[in-house]
Amino acid sequence: MKMQRLLLGIFAASLVPAAAAAADTIKIGYPMPLSGPASVYGVPVVKGAEMAVSEINASGGVLGRKLELLTRDSKASADEAVRLARELIIKDNVDFLVGTLTSAEAPAVSTIAKENKIVFIAPTSKTVQLTSPANLHPYIFRLASNTDIDGRTGAAIIAGWKDVKRVATIAPDYAYGRDAVTAFVDYIKKARPDIEIVDQQWPKLGQSDFTPFINAQMAKKPDAVFCDVYGGDFVTFAKQAGPLGYFKAINNRMADSGEVGATDEALALGNDYPYGIWSDAYDPVIWPENEPAAHKAFIERLKAYTKEKYASGWAIMGYASIFALTEGIKKAGSTNSDKVAKALLGLSFDTPIGKLTFNEKTHETDMGEFWGQMVKDDRYPFAVMKNPKYLSQGPYTN
Amino acid sequence: MFEVSFLFGQFLGGLTTAMFLFLIASGLSLVFGVMRVLNFAHGSFFMIGAYLAWQAVQWLAPALHSFWLAALAAALGVALLGGLIERLLLRHIYGREELYQLLLTYALVLILGDAAKIIWGTQQLSVSRPPMLAGGFQVLGATLPTYNLFIMLTGVAIAVAGWFVLTRSPAGRMVRAAALDREMLGALGANVGALYTGMFVASSFLAGLSGALVTPIQSIVPGMDVEVIVEAFIVVVIGGLGSFWGTFWGSVIYGQVLSFGILILPGFSLFSVFALMAVILIVRPWGLFGRPLR
Numbered sequence: 043m044k045m046q047r048l049l050l051g052i053f054a055a056s057l058v059p060a061a062a063a064a065a066d067t068i069k070i071g072y073p074m075p076l077s078g079p080a081s082v083y084g085v086p087v088v089k090g091a092e093m094a095v096s097e098i099n100a101s102g103g104v105l106g107r108k109l110e111l112l113t114r115d116s117k118a119s120a121d122e123a124v125r126l127a128r129e130l131i132i133k134d135n136v137d138f139l140v141g142t143l144t145s146a147e148a149p150a151v152s153t154i155a156k157e158n159k160i161v162f163i164a165p166t167s168k169t170v171q172l173t174s175p176a177n178l179h180p181y182i183f184r185l186a187s188n189t190d191i192d193g194r195t196g197a198a199i200i201a202g203w204k205d206v207k208r209v210a211t212i213a214p215d216y217a218y219g220r221d222a223v224t225a226f227v228d229y230i231k232k233a234r235p236d237i238e239i240v241d242q243q244w245p246k247l248g249q250s251d252f253t254p255f256i257n258a259q260m261a262k263k264p265d266a267v268f269c270d271v272y273g274g275d276f277v278t279f280a281k282q283a284g285p286l287g288y289f290k291a292i293n294n295r296m297a298d299s300g301e302v303g304a305t306d307e308a309l310a311l312g313n314d315y316p317y318g319i320w321s322d323a324y325d326p327v328i329w330p331e332n333e334p335a336a337h338k339a340f341i342e343r344l345k346a347y348t349k350e351k352y353a354s355g356w357a358i359m360g361y362a363s364i365f366a367l368t369e370g371i372k373k374a375g376s377t378n379s380d381k382v383a384k385a386l387l388g389l390s391f392d393t394p395i396g397k398l399t400f401n402e403k404t405h406e407t408d409m410g411e412f413w414g415q416m417v418k419d420d421r422y423p424f425a426v427m428k429n430p431k432y433l434s435q436g437p438y439t440n
Numbered sequence: 441m442f443e444v445s446f447l448f449g450q451f452l453g454g455l456t457t458a459m460f461l462f463l464i465a466s467g468l469s470l471v472f473g474v475m476r477v478l479n480f481a482h483g484s485f486f487m488i489g490a491y492l493a494w495q496a497v498q499w500l501a502p503a504l505h506s507f508w509l510a511a512l513a514a515a516l517g518v519a520l521l522g523g524l525i526e527r528l529l530l531r532h533i534y535g536r537e538e539l540y541q542l543l544l545t546y547a548l549v550l551i552l553g554d555a556a557k558i559i560w561g562t563q564q565l566s567v568s569r570p571p572m573l574a575g576g577f578q579v580l581g582a583t584l585p586t587y588n589l590f591i592m593l594t595g596v597a598i599a600v601a602g603w604f605v606l607t608r609s610p611a612g613r614m615v616r617a618a619a620l621d622r623e624m625l626g627a628l629g630a631n632v633g634a635l636y637t638g639m640f641v642a643s644s645f646l647a648g649l650s651g652a653l654v655t656p657i658q659s660i661v662p663g664m665d666v667e668v669i670v671e672a673f674i675v676v677v678i679g680g681l682g683s684f685w686g687t688f689w690g691s692v693i694y695g696q697v698l699s700f701g702i703l704i705l706p707g708f709s710l711f712s713v714f715a716l717m718a719v720i721l722i723v724r725p726w727g728l729f730g731r732p733l734r
Contacts, residue, residue: 076562077553077554077557077562077662078662078663078666079661079662079663079664079667081557081562081662082562082563082564082661082662084562085561085562215710242706243702243706244706246710248663248667250460250654250658250664250667250668250671251453251456251457251460251698253453253454253456253457253588253699254450254453254454254457254698254699254702255702256453257446257449257450257453257582257699258450258702258703258706260446260449261442261443261446261449273564273661274564274659274661275659277564277566277658277659278657278658278659281566281656281657281658281659282657282658285569285574285575285576285583285585285586285587285588286576286583286585287576287583306563306564307564309563310563310564310565310566310659311566312566312568313568314566314568314569354563
């Protein structure tokens with residue numbers, strides 16, 4: 043009898059921690075492209091998020107509970123992201139959704155978040171449509187600056203080049219490129235009425251041969267170019283444009299707002315990088331002078347965590363997305379989505395690149411863009427951003 | 441309205457596009473023409489060729505001519521892979537319905553895509569131009585990068601070599617016979633199995649070579665396999681399925697339509713090419729140089 047009770051006691055005791063742990067984790071569904079061309083960025087974003095989760099859990103979690111990240115491959119497809127979001131909510135009982143990379147996935151997942159009244163934070167989707175008044179709802183939040191800011195900050199860079207009169211644009215032919223170019227053209231026409239838009243090229247996303255577009259653009263003899271080609275496409279574009287004398291013809295007067303100022307593209311291009319152009323980045327990663335201490339420490343931890351020689355400029359977005367959510371949970375004192383959604387409005391949180399605040403009306407943070415000239419630096423075998431300058435959203439919002 | 445030098449530059453650009461596509465599509469066309477296999481995995485062979493070339497360049501890097509050795513190694517590596525796939529997998533489905541071929545080669549696309557991701561990760565990679573082809577020169581006022589000229593010459597060389605082997609050599613006679621009546625050729629004592637393996641190896645070699653040669657002017661990223669197979673199919677359909685010269689002229693037409701199409705309709709770069717394919721499919725469903733299927 044005694045023995046029986048003892049065994050029962052052990053059995054019961056052994057059950058408790060397991061059950062408690064399972065109920066205790068805060069589950070975060072994280073759909074992100076992990077295959078196909080978009081995985082170039084999806085993977086580093088997820089690694090950033092994983093590192094944030096492990097750091098938060100190591101320091102005791104949130105509200106005394108550990109975080110659990112449920113990562114899924116969205117394949118950069120809106121349909122797949124929606125299917126995964128539904129599955130994560132219904133089958134895995136996630137408390138929150140964070141993730142999606144592209145401007146196709148995020149607005150689609152946003153509708154699922156609205157339906158299920160569950161907080162959804164999009165780290166990198168840039169289309170203005172995501173948080174436009176018609177699509178805004180209490181549960182959607184966005185970290186990255188939108189296409190308006192991309193286009194307008196690029197316009198501010200080019201507007202500063204006083205002798206430039208003839209400007210051309212080249213951008214991928216879908217929502218992201220089209221929206222950014224529209225914002226660019228509107229802004230530069232106001233800032234510099236003397237500037238003429240002489241040519242606009244629209245290669246498709248994943249274009250393998252840019253030569254015809256490059257030739258056609260050079261024939262219009264622009265003095266400067268606003269470019270929104272990014273990622274692997276930018277690598278291809280730069281490799282084909284260089285030998286055609288494109289960058290020489292415009293005196294390297296290009297502003298690319300497609301985040302090609304980070305290590306990702308610089309590393310891939312090596313000495314084929316068109317030194318002298320200007321670009322932006324979420325995080326310049328390599329910061330030759332005046333690097334903030336918090337950023338330096340973050341990059342060191344990231345390199346140790348991913349075991350990579352050079353970190354990616356996109357990891358910051360995954361990392362910050364988890365901290366945005368957990369600060370919201372802390373402020374709400376609960377994992378109830380209604381409470382967390384309210385707590386996120388106007389919330390400020392720290393990131394390795396400075397403090398960010400969610401706007402109460404737009405549900406977007408005030409994140410700006412780092413801009414700088416891409417130069418050769420003898421300490422690195424690739425281009426780095428010279429004196430990264432943080433252009434805050436302030437002057438560029440509506 | 442346009443300067444001559446510019447139009448010529450646009451023509452050269454279109455020709456570069458064309459010869460690249462021909463390098464890729466020639467193998468696809470060859471395998472379909474003789475073996476009647478639509479190889480969806482051809483784009484994956486192309487991608488593996490690119491990754492292998494990158495890998496070989498990393499290993500050989502400081503050595504002179506490392507790019508050329510890497511390109512050759514990549515092409516041979518992919519040829520070996522193609523040979524294994526033909527012997528172990530494709531061989532079993534020749535007599536079956538085409539649906540089985542599509543399923544098998546599509547499965548290979550997924551498997552090879554994931555394998556590449558596991559081995560080389562998801563970062564974009566690229567290879568520098570070989571130093572001897574790094575520059576460019578002026579032709580009639582247009583700039584022609586030396587590497588692009590090299591690609592054009594390679595494309596023409598492969599077209600001529602392919603034509604010579606197919607029409608002027610004993611092996612070519614066998615290949616043409618196999619395309620017409622495989623069983624009769626077998627009954628006459630020819631080793632059709634070995635012939636098919638040889639064809640598939642040659643096609644894979646071309647895919648691997650084009651993958652390696654593309655690395656100096658394109659980024660190597662996951663998904664480049666699917667991107668390229670669509671373009672290669674368009675070229676093969678325009679030229680006529682299974683026609684070697686059809687594929688050549690299909691590539692040339694594709695390149696020029698893309699090049700000059702964006703001058704007429706700048707906002708619709710893809711439209712012109714797909715419109716061309718649609719028109720050809722309506723007027724001549726068997727393509728410009730193909731023969732109607734019996």
